[in-house]
Amino acid sequence: MADRYTELINTPIGKTIAKQIGLPAPVVLERFDPNRPVIDGPVLFGGAPGATLGGPVAATLAHIGAETYTPLQEELRSAAAAAGLDAKIFNAETAGAEQTFKALVFDASGITDSTQLVELHRFFSPTIRRIRSCGRVIVLGLTPELVSHPRQRVAQRALEGFVRSVAKEVKKGASANLVYLTPGVDARLESTLRFLLSPRSAYVSGQVIRIGSSANAEEPDWSAPLAGKVALVTGAARGIGKAMAEVLARDGAHVVVLDVPQAAEALATVAADLGGSDLAVDITSEDAPKLIADHLLEHHGGVDVFVHNAGITRDKTLARMDEERWQLVLAINTSAIEAINAELVERQAFRANGRIVCVSSIAGIAGNFGQTNYGTSKAAVIGIVNAYAEEAAGLGITINAVAPGFIETQMTAAIPITIREAGRRMNSMSQGGLPVDVAETVAWLASPGSDGVNNNIVRVCGQSLLGA
Amino acid sequence: MNSSVRRVAILGGMRIPFARQDGPYAKASNQDMLTTTLDALVSRYGLEGEALGEVVGGAVLKHSRDFNLVRESVLGTKLSPATSAMDVQQACGTGLEAAIVVANKIALGQIDSGIACGVDTTSDAPIGVNEDLRALLLDANRAKTNQQRVALLTRLRPHMLLPEIPRNVEPRTGLSMGDHTAITAREWGITRQAQDELAVDSHHHLAAAYERGFQDDLVTPYLGLERDQNLRPDSSLEKLARLKPAFGGPEGTMTAGNSTPLSDGASAVLMASEEWAAAHGLEPLAFFVDAQTAAVDHVHAREGLLLAPAYAVPKLIDRHGLALGDFDQYEIHEAFAAQVLATLRAWEDPVFCKERLGRDAPLGAIERAKLNPNGGSLGAGHPFGATGGRLIGALAKSLHEKGAGTRGLISVCAAGGEGVTAILEGA
Numbered sequence: 008m009a010d011r012y013t014e015l016i017n018t019p020i021g022k023t024i025a026k027q028i029g030l031p032a033p034v035v036l037e038r039f040d041p042n043r044p045v046i047d048g049p050v051l052f053g054g055a056p057g058a059t060l061g062g063p064v065a066a067t068l069a070h071i072g073a074e075t076y077t078p079l080q081e082e083l084r085s086a087a088a089a090a091g092l093d094a095k096i097f098n099a100e101t102a103g104a105e106q107t108f109k110a111l112v113f114d115a116s117g118i119t120d121s122t123q124l125v126e127l128h129r130f131f132s133p134t135i136r137r138i139r140s141c142g143r144v145i146v147l148g149l150t151p152e153l154v155s156h157p158r159q160r161v162a163q164r165a166l167e168g169f170v171r172s173v174a175k176e177v178k179k180g181a182s183a184n185l186v187y188l189t190p191g192v193d194a195r196l197e198s199t200l201r202f203l204l205s206p207r208s209a210y211v212s213g214q215v216i217r218i219g220s221s222a223n224a225e226e227p228d229w230s231a232p233l234a235g236k237v238a239l240v241t242g243a244a245r246g247i248g249k250a251m252a253e254v255l256a257r258d259g260a261h262v263v264v265l266d267v268p269q270a271a272e273a274l275a276t277v278a279a280d281l282g283g284s285d286l287a288v289d290i291t292s293e294d295a296p297k298l299i300a301d302h303l304l305e306h307h308g309g310v311d312v313f314v315h316n317a318g319i320t321r322d323k324t325l326a327r328m329d330e331e332r333w334q335l336v337l338a339i340n341t342s343a344i345e346a347i348n349a350e351l352v353e354r355q356a357f358r359a360n361g362r363i364v365c366v367s368s369i370a371g372i373a374g375n376f377g378q379t380n381y382g383t384s385k386a387a388v389i390g391i392v393n394a395y396a397e398e399a400a401g402l403g404i405t406i407n408a409v410a411p412g413f414i415e416t417q418m419t420a421a422i423p424i425t426i427r428e429a430g431r432r433m434n435s436m437s438q439g440g441l442p443v444d445v446a447e448t449v450a451w452l453a454s455p456g457s458d459g460v461n462n463n464i465v466r467v468c469g470q471s472l473l474g475a
Numbered sequence: 476m477n478s479s480v481r482r483v484a485i486l487g488g489m490r491i492p493f494a495r496q497d498g499p500y501a502k503a504s505n506q507d508m509l510t511t512t513l514d515a516l517v518s519r520y521g522l523e524g525e526a527l528g529e530v531v532g533g534a535v536l537k538h539s540r541d542f543n544l545v546r547e548s549v550l551g552t553k554l555s556p557a558t559s560a561m562d563v564q565q566a567c568g569t570g571l572e573a574a575i576v577v578a579n580k581i582a583l584g585q586i587d588s589g590i591a592c593g594v595d596t597t598s599d600a601p602i603g604v605n606e607d608l609r610a611l612l613l614d615a616n617r618a619k620t621n622q623q624r625v626a627l628l629t630r631l632r633p634h635m636l637l638p639e640i641p642r643n644v645e646p647r648t649g650l651s652m653g654d655h656t657a658i659t660a661r662e663w664g665i666t667r668q669a670q671d672e673l674a675v676d677s678h679h680h681l682a683a684a685y686e687r688g689f690q691d692d693l694v695t696p697y698l699g700l701e702r703d704q705n706l707r708p709d710s711s712l713e714k715l716a717r718l719k720p721a722f723g724g725p726e727g728t729m730t731a732g733n734s735t736p737l738s739d740g741a742s743a744v745l746m747a748s749e750e751w752a753a754a755h756g757l758e759p760l761a762f763f764v765d766a767q768t769a770a771v772d773h774v775h776a777r778e779g780l781l782l783a784p785a786y787a788v789p790k791l792i793d794r795h796g797l798a799l800g801d802f803d804q805y806e807i808h809e810a811f812a813a814q815v816l817a818t819l820r821a822w823e824d825p826v827f828c829k830e831r832l833g834r835d836a837p838l839g840a841i842e843r844a845k846l847n848p849n850g851g852s853l854g855a856g857h858p859f860g861a862t863g864g865r866l867i868g869a870l871a872k873s874l875h876e877k878g879a880g881t882r883g884l885i886s887v888c889a890a891g892g893e894g895v896t897a898i899l900e901g902a
């Protein structure tokens with residue numbers, strides 16, 4: 008699974024050589040294993056004075072049975088007690104160096120002005136080196152744009168810079184992410200916290216996730232959050248789309264896999280392996296939106312999760328790019344999504360608490376040499392998410408996108424070696440992600456518990472240096 | 476059968492100053508110290524020739540020949556030889572358990588008066604012979620002929636000559652009490668500073684109690700000691716800060732200064748029914764209201780070895796509809812500063828109170844000025860069996876000074892993961 012450099016560097020000899028000549032030393036990232044707990048190690052849960060999110064955080068930690076420690080702070084201890092969380096006590100002054108953590112979770116919602124940002128330093132400075140390999144840093148704050156007091160807004164906005172910097176310091180395959188919640192709203196945090204704490208978020212780092220209010224109270228069966236759901240994934244005959252189909256099926260969904268008719272054979276195999284169904288159609292064909300809607304409504308009475316994964320690249324520098332290349336990329340990567348969404352909404356194909364998940368790319372955020380067409384199409388995907396989020400919320404569904412960075416697929420295997428190596432290593436994890444990393448992120452967004460997550464673009468890039 | 480329960484009066488306490496191990500009492504036996512202490516109590520309260528209901532007491536470190544330690548001590552005092560006596564033993568809870576036995580018998584009308592007492596020597600400690608040697612000697616004892624005895628002698632090996640010295644170690648964990656408490660200190664995040672502060676308070680409060688004459692009728696001089704040998708009136712944070720960690724490794728927070736030293740000493744408390752007290756012209760200092768023990772699973776559940784009182788106290792105060800803050804004085808035995816601080820923290824902690832005690836709200840904090848105001852074991856020392864008597868005697872007197880109806884709480888942690896607690900009320 009890991010690339011050959013990562014494999015080599017993790018042999019005893021490789022480790023020694025890498026250390027001596029200063030090569031990046033990527034660790035083999037931990038990935039989801041149904042036989043392991045959500046988080047395999049102790050969690051330290053801290054907070055700035057006045058923190059308000061202790062309740063939902065403690066509840067999640069109690070539900071997942073995490074061995075939790077808190078500093079001796081009244082509000083944290085009370086929140087733990089109320090949630091039935093048997094939290095131990097951590098005091099940096101007396102704790103031995105052998106006390107390490109798999110995750111550091113910090114509730115920064117109580118920080119109301121920039122002078123209080125020192126609380127970040129107070130909590131993390133003595134604890135950041137206690138993070139285990141493939142550990143997690145999660146900071147919780149309030150969505151700055153929705154905070155009315157200017158100084159509080161400034162302080163909350165500052166969290167982003169902190170988390171992104173910490174993400175670059177943690178190393179050893181650990182990640183750091185920020186979750187913003189809407190002030191004054193009882194946020195449904197559990198789905199997102201589970202994702203970020205677990206190995207499912209292996210390649211997600213340096214990200215900001217915004218959670219708003221929830222219209223639904225659907226409590227998932229966490230061992231099969233998509234049980235009873237129908238999910239369609241486009242471009243699922245191979246690559247990342249196939250991994251998405253596998254993960255969504257693993258999480259309990261009936262998956263309809265879609266790809267071009269030329270890939271029908273591979274597609275049928277994927278469907279058969281997953282106990283799903285297949286639909287061979289070119290999404291750019293004129294009747295594609297209708298065919299898809301018909302299929303979903305006739306065979307499944309609608310759809311719960313629709314993943315717009317199909318996408319292509321047709322690289323050329325702009326001056327040498329013919330219009331056909333441009334149009335093909337835009338048609339598949341952007342316009343097809345708009346047409347299909349419109350049809351599905353029009354036909355009321357989405358069931359309650361439905362999900363649209365699009366696939367953008369860091370090329371759509373940072374731009375890329377030779378990819379003016381692709382960059383445009385993937386930035387447009389972000390535009391689609393932003394433009395339709397409000398309407399989606401009105402329909403009781405969410406629309407979000409994942410933006411993969413360098414993912415080990417046939418697409419990236421085709422890149423010349425030097426550029427490929429650079430792409431692989433230019434991120435905080437010093438390695439490329441795997442299709443399953445994108446798939447896990449999609450599954451989190453698709454979960455019935457993620458209804459508060461709308462209008463988010465979540466990069467799955469190991470905190471790529473591009474477009475950071 | 477007497478169906479009514481009588482109030483149990485505490486009439487007075489007496490002890491000898493506590494000495495450090497191998498100090499002035501190095502050659503004094505448990506029986507010597509206990510006899511002296513009982514006689515001092517007898518003289519102070521005019522009990523010469525009196526046949527009391529019962530004298531109950533014990534020692535933790537005891538020679539096998541001392542199977543009837545208390546009775547033998549009573550026979551050496553001026554009490555009437557018709558005073559029956561009984562040995563009890565519950566590690567550091569021995570002294571308080573002795574008082575509970577006496578109190579219960581008085582309450583039920585089985586006796587009208589009694590003495591609860593306790594003693595310990597860590598200097599004149601019993602030494603056991605090696606287990607293999609013991610087996611050999613017992614075999615020799617059973618042998619019928621000299622030939623058989625000589626044959627047995629050939630089994631003698633050098634290692635058998637090493638004696639078994641009693642060690643302050645928990646049998647089921649192999650850890651010393653200090654090691655256990657170091658774990659507790661770390662679990663509860665108790666700092667060195669906080670422990671040293673408590674230790675300094677203990678010394679200063681005890682020194683002040685001696686200065687204002689509070690101890691005059693509670694302590695009788697013995698073998699040249701007039702005050703507790705361990706007491707350092709000039710103890711300070713600066714001095715304590717210089718000490719090296721004694722438990723918990725090089726980064727440990729526990730030192731010889733904030734842990735009690737091994738000590739020698741004895742104490743006794745006179746208890747009676749109100750009628751007996753009146754008939755003897757003695758004024759009750761306080762009443763022994765109730766008591767509660769508890770135990771924790773320090774072996775499998777890995778709970779704090781010395782945190783059992785944290786469980787006992789809530790049961791005790793609930794029974795009387797009292798809150799933790801409803802007491803005028805708290806006497807918490809200071810085995811280690813860390814153990815006292817962890818207990819206080821446990822009562823304040825919402826998680827401990829919910830998860831361990833099943834309570835919706837924490838018991839809360841206690842006013843620190845009311846904690847061990849006349850000094851504690853860190854200052855005085857801690858001869859295991861004698862600490863309970865020291866606490867009862869001093870608290871009863873203090874509550875009497877504060878006035879009738881004032882309340883005091885006693886809490887003693889003990890080896891084996893046990894705890895003994897009691898409520899006293901000023902008379």
Ligand SMILES: NC(=O)c1ccc[n+]([C@@H]2O[C@H](COP(=O)([O-])OP(=O)(O)OC[C@H]3O[C@@H](n4cnc5c(N)ncnc54)[C@H](O)[C@@H]3O)[C@@H](O)[C@H]2O)c1
Pocket residue numbers: 241242243244245246247248265266267270288289290291316317318319339366367368369410411412413414415416417418419
């Ligand atoms: N691999 C990466 O590093 C990376 C990085 C960023 C974004 N992405 C995006 O992830 C998605 C999947 O990428 P991948 O690496 O798995 O690529 P891939 O080429 O391996 O798979 C894409 C699939 O989409 C299908 N497809 C293409 N055009 C279609 C059409 N018109 N109708 C139906 N199906 C069609 C293809 O047949 C193929 O099976 C794409 O949107 C891509 O832009 C990939």
